[in-house]
Structure formats: C-alpha cells, structure tokens
Amino acid sequence: MQPHDNLLKLQEIDTIIDSKRHKKNNLEAQKELEKVQSDIAKLDSLEAKSNDTYKQRKQSQDRIESQITMLEQKMKKEQDRLYSGKVSNPKELGSIQEELKHFEKNKDGIENDLLEVMESVQEIEDMLNKIKARKEDLSKKSNELEGKVVEQTAAYDKEIEELLPKRDTQASKIDKSLLAQYDSLREELGGVAVAALIDGLCQGCHVQLPAQEADRIASSKELNKCPNCERILVP
Ligand SMILES: [Zn+2]
Structure with missing residues (x-):
C-alpha cells in the first residue's frame, strides 16, 4: 500500500458525495x-x-x-x-x-x-x-x-447520509495536518485535491509527466504534487 492511498480513497468518497450534492442542487x-x-x-x-x-x-x-x-x-x-x-x-x-x-x-x-x-x-x-x-x-x-x-x-439526501460515516471513517485514518492540507486544496481546486498517477498521467488534469519525474514520484514516500495542477499525486 502506498503511503497516501488513504488520501486517494477519501478523495474518491468525497468526489461521489460532491457529485450527489451537485446533482441534488x-x-x-x-x-x-x-x-x-x-x-x-x-x-x-x-x-x-x-x-x-x-x-x-x-x-x-x-x-x-x-x-x-x-x-x-x-x-x-x-x-x-x-x-x-x-x-x-x-x-x-x-x-x-x-x-x-x-x-x-x-x-x-x-x-x-x-x-x-x-x-x-x-x-x-x-x-x-x-x-x-x-x-x-x-x-x-x-x-x-x-x-x-x-x-x-x-x-440524494439519503444517499449522502449513508456515505458520510464512511467518509468520517476514512478521514480518521489520515494525519490531521495532512487532512487540513487536503481540505484547503479541495477548496482551492474545485473539490479534487488528490489524483492518482497512472502510467505517468495525472488523473486530475490529464497531463503526462516527464518519465523521470513520474518515476521519482512512483518510488517516493514523500507528498508529491502534480507540477501542472498542484494536486497531490498518489502513484
Ligand atoms: Zn495534474
């Protein structure tokens, strides 16, 4: 498991909740x-x-x-x-x-x-x-x-209601300062703070990272951000 997998899972749940809220509104x-x-x-x-x-x-x-x-x-x-x-x-x-x-x-x-x-x-x-x-x-x-x-x-309210405890459980697995960073990034970047890095492609902005940079991030234990969209990248 990658160090920031929990963050990516939280983002997935938040994205679903956001989408349901958007549809509801x-x-x-x-x-x-x-x-x-x-x-x-x-x-x-x-x-x-x-x-x-x-x-x-x-x-x-x-x-x-x-x-x-x-x-x-x-x-x-x-x-x-x-x-x-x-x-x-x-x-x-x-x-x-x-x-x-x-x-x-x-x-x-x-x-x-x-x-x-x-x-x-x-x-x-x-x-x-x-x-x-x-x-x-x-x-x-x-x-x-x-x-x-x-x-x-x-x-939609019922569906969102059911997702919130899952969201809280997932959030509780993440370090508080990282969570705060995640929240403020989400606010800044239209709800998506974390993106998967798949085959060197940022799934947040769909920009291909240079191979060397993608490799470095893939083996890194640190928090890395997409040089294009600033989202936290999880390889
Ligand atoms: Zn990006």
Whole structure:
C-alpha cells in the first residue's frame, strides 16, 4: 500500500458525495419547476391586465346601454305625444315625426357601437378563460414537479447520509495536518485535491509527466504534487 492511498480513497468518497450534492442542487425537475412558476407569474400579470381591460369595456357597454335606454324613453315620449290625439297641428306633427326619425338614426349608430363593444367584451372573456385554463394546467404541472423535487432531493439526501460515516471513517485514518492540507486544496481546486498517477498521467488534469519525474514520484514516500495542477499525486 502506498503511503497516501488513504488520501486517494477519501478523495474518491468525497468526489461521489460532491457529485450527489451537485446533482441534488441542479435537479432538472427544479429547473422545470422554476420555468413553470415564472410562466404562471407572467400569466398572473396578463390576467390582471386583462381584468382591467374587461372592466373598462364592461363600463363602456353599460354606458352605451344606458344611452340607448334614455333615447328609447325620449322616443316613447314623442310617440305618445304623436298618438295621443292632443297634437293636431300638422306642422307640429311633422316636426315630431322628424324628431323621431332623427332619434331612430341616432339609435342605429349607438346600437352599432354597442355591438362593437359587446364583441370586444366577448374577446376579452375568451382570453380570460384561456388564461384560466392554461394556469390550471401549469398549476397541476407545478404540483407534480414540486413532488418530484421533494422526492429526488430526499433520495440524494439519503444517499449522502449513508456515505458520510464512511467518509468520517476514512478521514480518521489520515494525519490531521495532512487532512487540513487536503481540505484547503479541495477548496482551492474545485473539490479534487488528490489524483492518482497512472502510467505517468495525472488523473486530475490529464497531463503526462516527464518519465523521470513520474518515476521519482512512483518510488517516493514523500507528498508529491502534480507540477501542472498542484494536486497531490498518489502513484
Ligand atoms: Zn495534474
């Protein structure tokens, strides 16, 4: 057994734990969930805007409808006068009829406005219904994804939990100052502090060491580092 084999074994366990932590923190389901939640937020704001538009259009509709009611009341009054028999002057009768024609024309125009505004109300209602349906779909999807994230996170946590005692046992076999050096190197070098040296090739950075240097390290009892990546090399 090489003097630094324990260090290499510790590195192997730490690499597995790191990889599981990385996977746990970068779940595909989590990314999908964030996308779905942002889509829901966008729909919420579209829905709020559309509701405002709906209210405005509804108010226009009410306004036009009350204009028509008022006009109809005026017309009714004139018609009542016309047929009441109280007005007999032909000139006056003629002017009432003229006025009624004028009201009728006005009413046609306003009724066209009403149709237009009713169509635009219908349009926005359709849109609001579509938004609602889409939000329901997304909300279902969001719940499913949340479930997935919880489940997958728990699975990784369990695996990591099981590895930690093995890691501690392995770490306890290593001298404290060497362990401290290992920890700080790991921090510095993205998690990998120790690499195997196989056939003169550093497994940390995949650089081939000069044959003489590789031979020296292979027979050395000292702590050696890769001249390229600074990792502790274990032959
Ligand atoms: Zn290297």
